[in-house]
Amino acid sequence: MNTNVFTRDLDYELFKYFRNYSEVNFVDNQLKQSKTTEYEGKTLRLIKDKKLALVSGTENIPDGVLLKKGNDALPFASSANFSFKGFEKFSQDSSSLVNESDFIQTEKSIEHGKALLDRLSNLKEFSDFSYSMTLWSAKEAIRIGNSSFNEKEFDRSHSGFYLLTKRVMPDDILILYFVSHKFIDVSEIDSWLSEIDFNRTLELSKNIVTLDTGKYPTIFHPDALMSMLISLVKGLSMKSVYEKISPIKDKLNQPIFDERITIIDDPTYAKGTKRALFDDEGVPCSKKKIVEDGVLKYFLTDLEYATKCGVEPTGNGFKESIINDSKLMGAQPSIWATNLDLHALNDGPSVEDMIKDIKNGIFIHDCPDSWMGNIVSGDMSGNITQGYKIENGKLTGRVKNKRYSGNIYNLLGSQLVTISNEAKMAANGADKLPYIMSNDVSIT
C-alpha cells in the first residue's frame, strides 16, 4: 500500500478491496457464458477537527486525487466522535483465510456443470423440468491501513454453485433453488442430490395443495430462518440502541428469546463466507455469544456507535450490501453480523420427527422478502415462495400464494415449540442454522 501521500499528522484510514471473481453459467440446460471480474477499489476516510470525510474510487484513481477531494470536503463533512489514532491495539499480523479448493478452472466448472446436467436429464420423472446453473469461484483481499498501524490484510475465498430448477405450466411456474457453498466433485453428485433431498422436493412441489388462512404450527427451514434473522440483527445493532428504536435496547442480560435459543456471531467459522480477521475498520473480529440460553449478551457495533455508546467496538463494521456479496466502497461501514450460528438442540428432534408431530401445519423453506418493511420492530411478513403443507405428520404438497406474518421475538420466544437436532449451512453460505418450529404462525 502506498501511503506516501499521507503525512504523519493526518488522521486517516485507507481501505482497499480486491476481488477476482469468475462464473460459469448454464441456462435452461445449455452452456451459456463465462463472466470474469477483476475489481480493485479503495476508500479513504479522513478525520480533522472532529470532521470525517469519505472518498472512494477504483484503484486507477491516484491516492493523491482522493486525498485532495477528501481535504476539500472536510470543512463540510460529517462529525466524527472517534479517531483512527490510538488504535495500535488493533494492529495484528496479516493472514490468509483462503482455501485452495476454491480456485476452480473454467474448464473444470464446465465439466462439473455438464456432469450434473447429464445426471439430472436422466431423471425421467422430472423430464418436464429445465435446469440452470451458476458455478462461481471468488477470491477477495481486504487491506487496511490507518494512522495507528501501517497495513494489515487478509485474503479469503469462496466457491460453489447454485442450481435452479424450473417447470412451467399454463398456470404455474415452479422455480426451486439449491445452493452448495463448496464445489463438489463429479463423483459426489449423487450424494449431494441425496443430501438436498432433490427427488422428494421436486416430487412434492409438483403437487399444489390448498391451505386456508389461519394460524398454524410452522417449521422454518434454515433458509427461511436466515431471512428472518436480518430483523434480529437490526435490533442487535448498537445504532438501533443508540437511536432508541431497538425493541431490545434495554434487555442486555435479560431474556429476549426462549431459553433454548443460543446464537453466536462467528467470524472464525472456517466454512462461512463472512469469515474475517478484522472488520472493514480494522477492528479484530471475534467469536461471541450474542444470545445465550435466550438471554441477550451482546450488541454489535462499529467504531462510530461504540464511541457514541461508550463501549468497545465489536468488529462488526462492514461495507456489506444486502443485494450482492461485493463491498459498498462509497458507504460508511454499517453494523452487520458475520456468520451466525443458532445452535441446534442436542436432545431436540430431527426435522422428520418435527414434521411427524404436526397434524395440520406448514413447512416454510423460503420467504426471501422477510427483510422488507418495518423490520427493526421485529415484525415480519414474508411471501412463501417455497412452502409445503403438513397433514397428519406428512408433507403433502406445495403451498402457493401465501404469506406468513409474525414477530421474530415471539417466533423464537413464546411461540417457539422446538429446535431440530441438526443445523445446516443456510443459502447465504454464512449462517449455520437449525430448523425451528413455532406455534400459531399467521398464514394468509
Place this chain on the structure above:
Amino acid sequence: MKNRIKELLRKFKDRVDYLELRIEEIENSGMVYTGKTLSSLSQSESIGGAIRACHNGGWGFCSFVNLDHAESMIQKAIEQAKLFQKDRTYLASCEVVEEDVKAVIIDDPRNYSLEKKLKIMKEYMEIVMNIDPVIKTCEVYYGDTFKNVYFGNSDGTLISQEKLDLSFAVRMNAQKNGVIQSMHFSDGSSNNYGIVKNRQKDVEKSCKKILELIESPAVKGGIYPVIVNQSLGGTFVHEAFGHTSEADVYMDNKQMRDNFTLGKELGSPILNIFDSGIDIGSRGYLKYDDEGVRTEKTYLIKNGNLCGRLHSRESAGKFNEKPTGNARAVDYRFPPICRMRNTAVDNGTSTFEELLDGIDLGVYAIDSYGGMGGEQFSFVALYGYMIRNGKLAELVRNVSLSGNLFKTLKNIDAIGNDYEIPEGAGGCGKGSQFPLPVAGSSPHFRIKEITVGGV
C-alpha cells in the same frame, strides 16, 4: 477514449461473431444525515471497462479497472466465448450509430457546492427531528451519479453517452407504547436537481403520517379488494409483470416461450402496460441502452393481452423480434441483461370515487417499501387505509401484499384516470445488479382480490 475503443475493436473484431467494449467514467457524491448529525459525506470517482464477446452463441464477459489490461481482457473474453460456443450467434440487427449524447440537464447538481446541498438536507432533517419526540430517528439521504459511458461494438456502433441519476430520501422511525414504525419520502430524477428543493411540505406530511400511523392498528391479514396508489402501482407493475416480460428469462426455455406467446390473455381487458425509456427526466430514461440500441416505448400488454417483451439483441434475435433498448448494466462490473426502464400501467377512465364504489371491506394501499418479482410476487406498502362501505376508514400499518401473475392481473377491475410517474430512491436489483435506476408508474387502480399479510 472513443478512438482507443475503435482501435481495439478493429484489432480484435474478426476473431469472433460479435465484440463490444464499454468504458465508464463515474463520479458520484452522497450524503446522509442520521439524526441530527451528518453521518456520511462521500464522493467517489471510478473508471472501469467491460468486454463482451460472442461466438457461435457462446458468450465471454470480462470486467476490469486497470485499463492497461484492456487487450488481455479482450483476448480472455474471446477465448471464453469460443470455449462456450454452441451452434450459432443470435443477435437481432440494429441501426449502426455514431453519436455523442450530451445530458440535457434542467438543473445540474454539479453546479451546487456540497455546502448548499447539505444545507437543504439539514433543513429536512431538522423538520423531522423537531416535530415530535415520538420520532426517534431520521435519516436524510441524497446521492447523485454522473456517468460518461463510451460504447463500441464490432458492428461499427460508437457512442458516448452522458447520464445523470439523482435521488433523495427522508426516512424516519417512531416508537410509542412498544410499537415501532417506519416511514419514508423520496424522489429522483435524471435531469433535474430542482426536485430536491422546496420539499418541506412533503417532509412535514410524512412526519404527520408516521405520528398517525404509530397510533394505528396493524391491518388484519386476509384476502381483500385493494386499491393501490400511483407509487405502489408502479412497484406492483414492476414486480407483478415487468420482470416476467424480461425476455432473457425465457428466451432459451421452450415451456416459457409456449406459455407466453404474444396474444395470450394475461390481464383484464381494461389493462394496458408499457415500458418506456423515453420519458425525459424519469430515472428510467436513457437514449441508448448498454448494447447501443435506441430506446423506445414498448407496449407489453394491450387490452389484457400480451403484445411485447423487453429485449436485448440476443433475446430479440432468438424471438425474431426487434430489439427494444432494454439491455442494461448497472455499471462496468456487469454485462447488460434485459431490464426495465419506466414500467407503467396506462391511464384508465375511473375517478377515485368510482374505484371505492362497491367495496364493502377492502384496503387502500399507499406508497412502497419495495417488492420482489416472480409468479408469486410481493410488494410492501408504506401504509394503508381500510375501506368500509365504499369509504376510506381507519389508517392501518404493516400492509404487505402477495399476488400471483396469472390471477392478479386479471383481477384488476377498475383503473383510474390519474396517471403519474412517482420517482423514488433505490432501484432494481435483478441479477445482483443493484441499484439500477428505474421508475414505476400508474394511475390508481383496483384489484378485486389480493392477499394482504398482517396480524
